[in-house]
Every structure is written in structure tokens, then in C-alpha cells.
Amino acid sequence: MIRTEELLLNVGPQHPSTHGVFRIIVKLDGEIITEATPVMGYLHRGTEKLAENLNYTQIIPYTDRMDYVSAMTNNYVLVHAVEKMMGLEVPERAEFLRLIVMELQRVASHLVWWGTYLLDIGALSPFLYAFNDRERILQLFNELCGARLTYNYMRVGGVKWDAPEGWIDKVKDFVRSMYGRLEEYDDLVSGNEIFLSRIKGIGAYDAETAIAYGLSGANLRSTGVKWDLRKNEPYSLYDRFEFDVPVGQNGDCYDRYLVRMAEIRQSLRILEQALEQFPEGGETMGKVPRVIRPPAGEIYVRIESPRGEIGCYIVSKGKAEPYRLKFRRPSFVNLQILPKLLVGESMTNLVTILGGIDIVLGEVDC
Amino acid sequence: MKGTGMLKGLGVTLKTMGSKKVTLKYPDVPIEMPDRFRGIQYFEPDKCIVCNQCARICPTECITLTGKPNPDPEKKGKVIDTFDINFEICILCDLCTEVCPTEAIVMTNNFELAAYSRDDLFKDRDWLYGNNTNVRQDNNNIGAPQRGGAK
Amino acid sequence: MSEEEKPKSPAEANGPEGAAEASERSAESAVEALSTEAAPASGPAAAPEAAPEAPVRRKETDEEKAARRKAALEAREAAKAAAAQAAAKPAPAAGGDAPAADAPPPPPPSPNQPRLDRAVQLLRERVAEDAVLEASINEPNGHLPTIVVKPERWYACAQLFRTHPELGINYLRNVAGVDHETHMEVVYHLLSMDSGHVYAVKVRTDRERPSVPSVTPIWPTANWNEREIYDLLGIDFPGHPDLRRIMMPDDWVGHPLRKDYAPLDPEV
Numbered sequence: 169m170i171r172t173e174e175l176l177l178n179v180g181p182q183h184p185s186t187h188g189v190f191r192i193i194v195k196l197d198g199e200i201i202t203e204a205t206p207v208m209g210y211l212h213r214g215t216e217k218l219a220e221n222l223n224y225t226q227i228i229p230y231t232d233r234m235d236y237v238s239a240m241t242n243n244y245v246l247v248h249a250v251e252k253m254m255g256l257e258v259p260e261r262a263e264f265l266r267l268i269v270m271e272l273q274r275v276a277s278h279l280v281w282w283g284t285y286l287l288d289i290g291a292l293s294p295f296l297y298a299f300n301d302r303e304r305i306l307q308l309f310n311e312l313c314g315a316r317l318t319y320n321y322m323r324v325g326g327v328k329w330d331a332p333e334g335w336i337d338k339v340k341d342f343v344r345s346m347y348g349r350l351e352e353y354d355d356l357v358s359g360n361e362i363f364l365s366r367i368k369g370i371g372a373y374d375a376e377t378a379i380a381y382g383l384s385g386a387n388l389r390s391t392g393v394k395w396d397l398r399k400n401e402p403y404s405l406y407d408r409f410e411f412d413v414p415v416g417q418n419g420d421c422y423d424r425y426l427v428r429m430a431e432i433r434q435s436l437r438i439l440e441q442a443l444e445q446f447p448e449g450g451e452t453m454g455k456v457p458r459v460i461r462p463p464a465g466e467i468y469v470r471i472e473s474p475r476g477e478i479g480c481y482i483v484s485k486g487k488a489e490p491y492r493l494k495f496r497r498p499s500f501v502n503l504q505i506l507p508k509l510l511v512g513e514s515m516t517n518l519v520t521i522l523g524g525i526d527i528v529l530g531e532v533d534c
Numbered sequence: 535m536k537g538t539g540m541l542k543g544l545g546v547t548l549k550t551m552g553s554k555k556v557t558l559k560y561p562d563v564p565i566e567m568p569d570r571f572r573g574i575q576y577f578e579p580d581k582c583i584v585c586n587q588c589a590r591i592c593p594t595e596c597i598t599l600t601g602k603p604n605p606d607p608e609k610k611g612k613v614i615d616t617f618d619i620n621f622e623i624c625i626l627c628d629l630c631t632e633v634c635p636t637e638a639i640v641m642t643n644n645f646e647l648a649a650y651s652r653d654d655l656f657k658d659r660d661w662l663y664g665n666n667t668n669v670r671q672d673n674n675n676i677g678a679p680q681r682g683g684a685k
Numbered sequence: 686m687s688e689e690e691k692p693k694s695p696a697e698a699n700g701p702e703g704a705a706e707a708s709e710r711s712a713e714s715a716v717e718a719l720s721t722e723a724a725p726a727s728g729p730a731a732a733p734e735a736a737p738e739a740p741v742r743r744k745e746t747d748e749e750k751a752a753r754r755k756a757a758l759e760a761r762e763a764a765k766a767a768a769a770q771a772a773a774k775p776a777p778a779a780g781g782d783a784p785a786a787d788a789p790p791p792p793p794p795s796p797n798q799p800r801l802d803r804a805v806q807l808l809r810e811r812v813a814e815d816a817v818l819e820a821s822i823n824e825p826n827g828h829l830p831t832i833v834v835k836p837e838r839w840y841a842c843a844q845l846f847r848t849h850p851e852l853g854i855n856y857l858r859n860v861a862g863v864d865h866e867t868h869m870e871v872v873y874h875l876l877s878m879d880s881g882h883v884y885a886v887k888v889r890t891d892r893e894r895p896s897v898p899s900v901t902p903i904w905p906t907a908n909w910n911e912r913e914i915y916d917l918l919g920i921d922f923p924g925h926p927d928l929r930r931i932m933m934p935d936d937w938v939g940h941p942l943r944k945d946y947a948p949l950d951p952e953v
Contacts, residue, residue, distance in 0.1 A: 209932040216917075217942055226593040229627040253825050293547065300556050307568075314570035314641070314670075320627045328632070329570065329674055356546040359539030379855050379878060382906030395878060467826045468859060468874050468885070481861045481872070496859040504909050533932060 181210050185288040185519045188529025196515060204510040206503065211533040216493055223488040224250050224324055224460050232318035235531040237280050240273040241473035243322040248403065249469045249480040250324045253462040261450030262326035267404050268442050271435045276305040277474035278432045285523040286357060289366055294357055301349055304342055311335060324460050326453035336446055343439050350433060371509045371521035372420035381505045384498050385476030387525060390416035390423035397472040409441045421524040461488050475499050475526055497534055499527040569672050572628045573645040576669050577617055577662035581638035584612040588630035588639055596620040597630060617659040621647055631673055643668035795822040801830035807849060812841045831885045839888050840898040846875060847903050853877045857904035862914035864944050869895040869920055899925035917942035
């Protein structure tokens, strides 16, 4: 007599494919998952609690470390929130620099996602291709602000560094060459039969579910909902540029893949336009009071980070430190759908689905 | 025809096989960092006026310093006595150089700080004074005199 | 703390700050938002002064700010009492009957005021007369309608937000818990994807045994958000399917984000 029983498998915190220290407790019946419980908090560093004792300029390095793959957007959300609360104006050159840097960051972040996603699925070489291109972006950032990952670049009222000599031309060269590289990536991966059979139809959900679960970013757009904060609730200078919002249909991993690849193309398009319209001269810092003390009140701003909608909620009591600073992290909210998607799936698809959601643990835990 | 996708991919791989290598031979060959790179700090005690701005702005509170009254009875002001940076928690964020009014503390382009024991990471004033290779030239200290970053 | 509709003081009453037209204005206007009727100490007498240089002006700003804030506090109490009664009525558009020197004219009504009133009216009709405690517009935040709701009525209000065709909130953006020292508060930011309208709803609860009905059955987004708030602040959410700690280890004692949190073991 064969007796079957349920197996409790621990996709443990140390795992090469969980994109960080993340644990999933999976109940298996053979190879089919019957229940999945995510456990997180291994990277919880208490940013929100620490922020209650720091003034806003000191919090900016901490925001870098939340979503470390896409640090510029984190910087921006905090700085934008404080500027909105205080009603500060940012000079145009600074705003252009911010936008260029954020779009470059979006390309870099999607490249990391692409490389690691394919690595999880089993294709080893696209990882290095992606990181080669990302290295060029990081070199550009290194020349601009002195760091490759945790930039600490934006300040309340502007940016810290101006673009050095020749930097804009280097970015233009990069954008031009990146178009060709994207073609290569498509040739390399997007037509591959093994890849398609592993990705198509996996982890599908519909638009209703996506909206109910509060998904954002490519996860939401892959179901057909055309919602991009750069277009629907424009911030910074995005309303000056022309770009499309790629939308999928089925809400499965393949559509998420296509949406993100198309987003890289659209980011390159925005970059081209922004570099053309880049102002000749201008300040990099606006008129900012000596001590940054927003008036009492509260504010919630949100921007489109590569992972989705990142929001910053600040309650201020008129002091130099925030009374309560909360970040609405896209990876945290997007990850809620994981237990639902995994039920009934084969164990082999766990990593595919998890990678398709595109999480960064620094953001999930904050 | 089935299989064309894989053949196309193979074409890309073969093409890349013949192109130039992009890897660097670090650590055999040292890396050239751009000038603005934020590495370990370099400290000049003569320029320091003990204003304490760097210790106050540091987000992780890794700078501790003490001053003593100027030994020269003519001049006023303090002179730096001890200046320690705890590199276990320094995040090389560059805020201390941003607010220093005299550019007494600047970043260098060195970043290799690995040590065999944690105590070696607590660098004092003399070590920081001796760390004077690859000092950064472009120090945009926008935080000095207009913005003090007071707590 | 949500902002009431604040009068935009005319340039004259601002004193030296109003004289120039630099971007200081935007900084000032945010501070202006605090003061209601109170004219700054210098008042119109300082208006004819020529614009001083930048550093001097900034120093005055700090002092002005302090004085203004104190006056704003008193004015805000008065305005809050008045606004709470007249929450459904929009503020008078014009009508600075007082001379400019004494009181600045009331502000123009916010463009979202009609939407706020309609929402409050719906809540009052469909849920309960006493459901809404306060309603205001948060101007710096893009004129966000902010409603304070009683915790007992919150679940019914949330259902109304979800199902009513005029409100149609299908996307819960953000759930945040705040520990004010006297009470605790949970703030919900709601979005209707079809119309693009946003609302902010706050639910206040006391500090001893804080409890807010969970809205997870209505918007599944709230699931982990509420778990995080429970973990870090200790607010209980009856009705939540699985309320346990999410960030801290399961056997942690205490709620770290509270203002009076003292770790059991300081070394950890």
C-alpha cells in the first residue's frame, strides 16, 4: 500500500532564487503546492523608526538602502514629499537631472530583473549580458554622484551634483547603443522555445484580482489595466515627454516579461527626449531654508518606481524630523498575491512566479 | 519552424564570443574610479575648526571628536584633539564633507577597508591624516555655510 | 493632522515676505496655511518696506514662523469648531467683510470641496448620522479630501466606499498607522481607478486597547498592511483572517514603532 502524505518544504531564507532573504513555507502534495506561507522580516532594519530621530537630509541615505536596485526613485519619493509639503520649487535643470537619473535607474533595474529572472529559470548567459549593460549605467552614475548603488544624490530642493563635463554625451551614446542591445536580447531569449514553454500561462490572474490586491507596476499592467503614475498622476516633468504605456492581456508571467521589456524601450525613448531638451545652464539647488522644517501637516506622494507605486506618507509636527514616516513599498504589496498564485501550481513554477513579481527584499522589509 | 528561436539565440552567443572582453582583472589590476567617487575619508587636522557639523549630520553617528583650546594664546578658537570614525557603521554617504565649512574632511577614491578584526575598523585621526592618496578633487560642499543641517 | 481650508493672506498682510516675488513665496504660502485670521506681528505697517537681502529675510522667516504658528494654533481651534459644524457647507467664496488690515479674506473654496461634501453626505445618509467626525481638504497634498470616521462605523463606511457607484473605490493605496501620543490613528488612502479620484480616511482609536475593524474582506490589499501595523504598533484588527507578526520575529515582545517603546533587551 502506498501512503502519501503532505510534505512541508522550507524554501529557506538562504536561497539563490528568492531575491533576498525571504522564506516560503510550502506544503506539497507530491509536486503540487497546496499552501504557501511567506515569512519575511529578515531584512527589517527599522527605517521608519530610525527616521523619527533624523532630519530629512539624513534620511536620504537610508532611503537608498530600501530598494537598493532602484535607489534613485526612493530618493525622489522622499524629497518630493518634503518639497510638496513645504511648497518649494525645484529649478529646471535639477528636475531634468532627476528625471534622467530616474529613467536610467529604471532601465538598470529592469536589466537586473531580466538577468536574474532568466538565471532563475536556468539561462545562465543573459545574466552577464544584462549586468554588462547595467555596469555601463552604474559607471555613469559613478561619474555623476560618486557611488554605484547607494547614491544619496537628491536633496530637498534639487540635486547635489551637477552633471560633469561630457556626461550628457555619454548618456546619449549609451541610449543609442542600448536600442541595439535590446534587439540582441530579444533575439537571444524572447523567441526561445524552452523559455516560452516555461513562461507562458504561468501565474495568471485577471484585472479584478490585480486591482483588489493593490498590485501596481508591470504586475497590474500585464492584465490590461492601463495605469501608470507617470501618465495618470504626473509628477516631475513627465507630462512634457511622449511615451507609451505598454499593456499586456493575460496577466501571466509572459505578459509581465513583455511589458517590462517594452518599458525599457519606453524609458529609452523618454531619455532621448529629455537629453535633447536638457537646459544649458541653471541651478542645481533651489532656494531652501537653512533648516528644513516642513509645516505641521501630512502628505502622501506616490511615484512610479520600476516595481510599482512607491509612496511616502509623512506626518510632520513642524520640526526638523518627521513625526511619522511611512513608505508604501510596492514589493511588499505586490507580494501579497504570491500565496494565492502558488496554490495548485507545480513546485517547479514557484521560482518562475516569484521572479515574475519582481521583488527586492530591502523594500519588502524596509 | 520549431527551433528557430533557439538558433537565433545561438547566433547572438556566437557573435558575442568573438567580441572584445569587458571584464576587468581586479584585484590584480587596480580599478580607476572617477574623481567624484566616495571612498574613505581623508582628514586634515590643521583645517578643522571643531564646529561639530560633521558629527551632527552623520546619519549613523559614527564620527566622534573632541577639541582643545588653541595652544597658541594669541589665536581664538579650538583645535582638534581626537577625531575618530567608526568604519563599522560609516556608510560613506558624503554628508560630512558636504557640511564641512573648511573642507577639512574630504573623501578619497580608496575603498578597500577589509580587516581581520573589528577593532581595526575604528580609525583615528592619524590614520585618516595618513590616508592621503587619491584624494577627491571635486568637493561640492553645498551643505556648508548656507545649510548647516542642524538637528 | 489634516489642514482646514486656510485663508490665503493677501500680499500686503505678509509683510516683507510678500513684497518680493521670488520662490520664497511657495515656502511662505505653506507656512501661511497655518495661520487663519491672525495677521503677522509686523502687519501692513511693514508692507512699504523694501525687500531686504536674502539672508536677512530668511532670519525673519524663522521668527515670523514661530509667532505665526502660535497664533495659528489658537485660530485653528476656533476654525476647527466652526468647520466641524459646517462640514457640509462650502466656505464662503468671497466676502472679506473685514478690512485687509485686520483679517485676510477667506480662501476660495477648494476644487474638491463639492466632492468632499458629496462623500460626507453619502456617508451620513447611508451609514449613520454620526459616522463622520471631521471632513477637510488637505491643500498641500493636492487638495486631498480627508475624512475622519468613527471606528465603530468604519466597516460600513468602507463597504459604501467600495460599492457605491459614485465613489467606486476599488484600489486601496496605502494603510498607515500613526501613534499620536494621545491616541492612535490608522490612515487609509483610497483611489478609484475609473475616475482617478482619491480620498483619505482616518480612523482614530484610543491608545489603551486600540482596535479598528479590518477591511481585508473588502480590499485584500489591506491584509499584510494591517499585519504590519499590528506588528509594529499594536493596533488590533478584528475581522482580519490571520493577524500575526510579520516583520518582527514571532516571539517578540512589544510593538517597536510606538513612541514609548523600550526594548526588552537593549543589546538586540
